[in-house]
Amino acid sequence: MPPRRLLTATVPLALLALAATACGGGSDTTSTSDSGKKLDKVTLTLNWYPYGEHAPFYYGKQRKIFEKHGIDLDIRAGQGSQKTVQATGAGQTDFGWADTPAVLAGVDQGVQVRSLGVFLQTTPASVQSFAAQGIATPADLKGTTIAGTAGDALSKTFPIFLKKNGIAESDVKVQNTDPAGKIAAVISGKTDGLLGYASDQGPTMQDKAKKDVAYLRFSEHGLNFYSNGLIAGRKTLTGRGDLARRMATAVSESWTAAEKSPQPAVAAMDGASEQLPPAGVLAEQFRTTLTLLHTEATRGKAPGVNTEADWQQTIDVFAQAGLVKSAKPVEQYWDADNAMKG
Template identity: 85%
Template sequence: MPPRRLLTATVPFALLALAATACGGDPETSTSDSGKKLDKATLTLNWYPYGEHAPFYYGLKQKIFEKHGIDLEIRAGQGSQKTVQATGAGQTDFGWADTPAVLAGVDQGVKVKSLGVFLQTTPASVQSFAATGITSPADLKGKTIAGTAGDALSKTFPIFLKKNGIDESAVKVQNTDPAGKIAAVISGKTDALLGYASDQGPTMQDKAKKDVSYLRFSENGLNFYSNGLIAGQKTLAGDGGDLARRMAEAVSESFAAAEKNPEPAVAAMDGASEQLPPETVLSEQFTTTLTLLHTDATEGKAPGVNTEADWQQTIDVFAQAGLVKSGKPVGDYWDTAHGMKG
């Protein structure tokens, strides 16, 4: 996770509860320039804005959210876990969070559900400088990898190794603070890091001016859901869930529009955050994000359309990894009534 993510956000997360608009019940309203009545809504991201988030800003610029009757405010987050908690507590109407954090939150009693996972192919990967020569799982033997104890990447890495016939003891995972993983690779303290191909790699390449290679979990036998749109019980219950339905449709349409217009979508992020990466990094992050939108089961469908089988596979992976105690039924995590329809 890049150091930029730990800098002070424009809207500190601790103030969300004080700054939040009314969540649940009847949404607060505003009026568009054209005189259309809009429901105010807040979306808290998984972290500070980076390339993956371009569709949200493009959707605002192209008035896609307005078309669906939504006056959207986008807020920086401080990690998926906190976004899940804030969404469940009604401090934000919607959240953008990693599915493992959603599964863990629901298992702990947090009242949230997914309206659709958009990054359906995991960006989880081992990232290294190309010169290191890590091009296959077998190349990891004897290497030292920067990872963060307890996070989804470190929990699933042993499963990745097992699926590729590698003994866990053959690879050393060095516990590293998320903000220090890139520095560990650049300084040579570790050979690689565990990260997301749509995030850390482009930043590391920009900082070091060296080519970065990716050993993706999804290309080596292990896939699971990543980031998606979530809502809390108050939002889902308020106005019969109509706002949630419209939000899911607006986000899907925004992703589809951004996919067709990647350069304008990235340009729409200008000014989104003081911690915004350079445009070249944003572009590479978003280009990678576009490779993650579907599984074989959802290819050709609108962004955010999920299948029960893909959900079950994800639940099974994280039950095996120990991130959930015992997988609940898919319907406990995924709201099909208000989310995207196939």
């Protein structure tokens, strides 16, 4: 993972709570637009510091899509999906942007949070390596050493990926590596590749090493599951259901607009963070992200429209991987009533 992710761990969760005290209560919960329209002040906490995947939020804010839906949006950096899920469930942020495995695990542990729609419906999970390594098929993984982080969703699902492709776990060595050290492990030659997200680490690794990166995507070799999406906690869903529906619609419209205008969307991120990747990396990250928006069941539908069958498939995968100890019905994870409608 890029070094910027290491920095997320240095931001105390308490800062989120302090910054969010005006959200969901008190007298400072509304603002007025330049045109005199009353807006709800809304916080959205990302999964990490801003990177290319997040362009639609900044573009939607720039284009006043959120304002159209009565929302004054405050976008905040996150500290990882798990922390975002916890903060959202605790009411420290109105909405979150988080990986579905973290949502499933959170609900499994009693966190009061549900999804309003997964937008990255094709997993970006992949084995990433320099093209010169020649890892083009699952069979090419035999005898390799891959950097992974013990206990995370990628490492938990990798054995399932191998099994689906007839590869024994013993044929591949997974070297436990700190998330921020994965890219360095590949560049230095300590590992042949890494487990990561095609929409994140790969473009950064290619930029740093000036070498072409190849991707062995789980989704192209028999294993798919939901990735990142919009979440809300019980406080928002029960007390501000109309806001949840407006937010889901505004986010979907922002993704639609960004998909049609990817360059302006990425440009809208200028100044979003001191840790923002270079412009070329941002553009490549977002290009890859746009390949992840649908499954066969939702192709042609608006971004963020989900199906119960796709949710069930995701739940089943993570139950098999051991990340979900007690699988619950789909409605315990996905709030279809307030989510984007097909």
